[in-house]
Amino acid sequence: MNPEYPPRNNDASRFGTEAFYASLGRAFVAMCAVIPLLFFIEAVDVWLGAGLDSAAGIIPRHIDGLDGVFFAPFLHAGFDHLYSNSVPLILLGTFVLAAGVRRFLWSTLLITLVSGLGVWFTGNPRTVVVGASGVIFGYLGMLLTRGLVERSWWNLAVVLLVGLLYGWQLVGVLPTDPRVSWQGHLFGLLGGVAAAIIFRRPAAPRP
Template sequence: MENQEHFKFSNGVIVYPLVFVMLIWLVFWFEIRFRFDFTNFGVYPMRLNGLKGVVFSPFIHSSIQHLYHNTIPLFVLSASLFYFYRSIAWKVLLYGILLSGLLTWLIGRPAYHIGASGLIYVLVSFLFFKGILAKHYRLIALSLLVVFLYGSMVWYVLPIKEGMSWEGHLSGLVVGLFFALIYRNNIPKPVKYKWEEPDYDEESDEFLKHFDENGNFIESTNLESDGSEEQPKTINYIFKENKD
């Protein structure tokens, strides 16, 4: 059973996604500036040397358009992950990269699969299904927002566009659903307060004797004496609505 979470903003909600996005832009700049091509560091299915792409492929992009289209959803979705699920955010990110890359390696076509879109599909799938399973109003609202912003992405898990790694998208979708199921008990819950009834009876003589006929509080100092030393003065602060 995971520890109970509560929604709370922290610097990591912005800093971690921003650093990740800046890193993939830095890799792309390095390729352009020094005329490198890191495509062969992508996932190449069913080849042992293609396994290195399981780790490196999310940081490699084929063009500025490819990188730009991945940047905004990657930042928004990872920031949402760190805000709503900070205790498991790193697990979802790191294992999401590894598992989606490994699944792509198993089912992909014989070509290099690169880009962060596989991880984006992990995040979309996890945030959507986790919110539905949680049955928490904020998380359901997040699920609906994800559908509104990125719902059309579901079509790209099918081979409808040439040159696009639909296998990577499908792998990310499956891995995100898998995480939503295994972490289904990790649900943020609101703080609950228990209200207890007072231990006195408002109609009893013991209660009413502290007020005059107009409902005003009377400071009572008439204490019964048992012949022992003088008892200390006691004031009981009890409040009652004035009905006049």
């Protein structure tokens, strides 16, 4: 008898195991917990007139707007903007987080940097850019690319699901609406592709 190591039911990366479903469930709960925080920040900004968008958003090619690279994903241009970002952030973030907390944190940091700096270098200097859509497009790019580079049935299934649900949003990387930062979408997507390659899971050794 040759028992598997590690045991199947303890492998969170293997579809169908108890550990896999537990990891997916924890990731979903964690991403759901992020949304109330974003609504709280938006409520403070709107109801108290805190002016957080102009103070902590990305102002392209202005030094005093460079710190927005880190703060802008937590800010939104009104509740409608936040509502539109909430569902894709939960869904896509769940699939990214389920693959591991450390990979999720490093990937999110890389996506935030690539998206934010891309906006800062190429955006309109007369605008203030806020919102989590750059991170969302990063998660989209990461999931689509991860299915190819890791070559697992589960990741390929996620690619299919994400493509069906959000593939049409890839048009957002084009300058179709002057009110939307297509640069944040484009560079976020590229950051996600890079994260999927840099932080890919090592191939499992063959028995």
